[in-house]
C-alpha cells in the first residue's frame with residue numbers, strides 16, 4: 001500500500017518505517033526542513049534503537065517532503081501523527097491537528113480516488129468526529145464516510161522500544177465507522193499478529209486515554225506505597241514483585257522510583273482531567289496520580305540533603321537526563337525538576353546522558369545552560385563525589401561507585417553494591 005504520514009516525529013517516523021518494513025511505501029510530510037532532509041538521507045532525526053539500520057536498509061521505499069498534495073495524491077491512506085501538546089491550563093492543544101486537517105482537506109479536493117484519513121495522534125474523545133471531520137469536509141468539499149474514509153487508530157508504542165512495539169504490539173485498536181475503511185485497515189495491519197479491536201471512533205480515542213491514565217496511576221500508586229516502604233525500611237521492589245504475581249494485577253510497569261515523565265503521560269492525564277472537569281466530573285484518582293508524580297522527584301533532593309545538608313557550591317553529579325533510558329526525549333523529564341532544585345540551592349551540577357544532553361540544553365535553556373556536561377558517565381564520577389541517578393541507562397550498571405555518596409532514583413544495582421553511602425528513593 002502507499003501510505004502518507006503527516007508528522008515525522010517519534011510516532012510518525014517509527015510507524016512509517018514500520019509500515020515500510022511490512023512491504024508498503026511511505027511518504028512522510030513534515031514542516032521541519034531539518035527532519036525532512038535527514039529522513040531523505042536515511043538518518044533518523046530522533047534516537048530510537050534499530051531505526052537507523054532500517055532506514056538505511058529500506059532507503060528508496062520512503063521519502064519525506066513538505067508537500068501535502070504530492071503526498072496525498074500519491075498515497076491511499078494518510079495517517080495524522082502530529083503532536084497534541086498541553087496548553088498552559090493543561091487542556092489539549094489541537095493547533096497542529098487542525099492545520100494538518102486543513103492541508104489534507106485541501107489536497108483531498110483534487111483527489112479522484114477514494115482516500116482514507118486515519119488519526120493516530122492522541123486526541124480526546126470526540127475530536128476526530130467533531131474537529132477533524134468538519135475541517136476535512138470543509139476544505140475538500142466532500143463527505144466523510146462516503147467520499148473519503150476516516151478512522152482513529154491510537155498508538156501505544158513506547159519510546160526506546162518503539163519499533164519492536166509497532167511490529168509486535170499487545171493490541172491494535174481501530175475506531176472506524178464505514179466498512180470500506182475497515183477493510184483497508186484490516187488489510188494494512190494483516191501482517192501484524194496481535195489482537196485487533198474494532199470500535200467506534202470515540203471509544204478508540206478513549207482507550208488511549210484510559211490506558212495512559214491507568215499506567216500513570218499504577219506507577220504513582222507504586223511510588224506512594226514505595227514512600228511508605230522507605231520509612232518502614234522495606235524494599236518496595238520486593239513488595240511489588242509479590243503484588244505483581246497476582247494475575248489480576250500483573251508485574252509489569254510496577255517499578256518504584258522518581259516518577260513518570262515523557263511526552264504522553266503528563267499531557268494526556270492533564271488533558272483528561274480538564275475534559276472531565278468540563279463535563280462536571282471530578283477525576284480525583286487521576287488528579288492524585290499527577291500530584292504524587294510531581295512530588296516524587298523531590299524525594300531525591302530530600303534524601304540528598306540528609307547526607308549533604310548544605311548544597312551551596314557543592315559539585316553534584318547527575319546521571320541521566322532523558323525521561324527514560326534508550327531515548328533522547330527529554331519532554332517532562334524528572335531530570336528537569338531535579339536539576340532545577342539543585343541549581344536553586346546553588347549547587348554545581350555536572351551531568352551526563354548518553355543521548356539527551358543536546359535536547360536537554362535546547363528544551364530547558366533556563367537550567368540546561370547553567371550546568372556542566374561531562375564527556376562520559378566515568379567523567380561524572382571523576383568530577384563529583386555525590387551522585388544522583390535520574391535515568392536507568394544500562395551503561396550506568398557498568399560503573400564503579402566506590403567512595404561515592406549515591407542517591408538513586410531508579411535502582412542501579414552496581415551503585416547499590418559499590419557506593420560508600422547508598423540511598424534508594426523507595427527501597
Ligand code: NAD
Pocket residue numbers: 006007008009010011012029030031032035081082083084096099100120121122123155156157158159263264
Ligand atoms: P513529535 O513532536 O515527536 O512529532 C510531531 C511531528 O509533527 C514533528 O516532527 C513536527 O515537526 C510535525 N508537525 C507539526 N505540525 C505539522 C504539520 N502541520 N504538518 C506536518 N507535520 C507537522 O510528537 P510524537 O511524540 O511523535 O507524538 C505525536 C502524537 O502521537 C501525539 O499526539 C502523541 O501524544 C502521540 N503518541 C506519542 C507517543 C510517544 O511515545 N512519543 C506514543 C503514543 C502516542
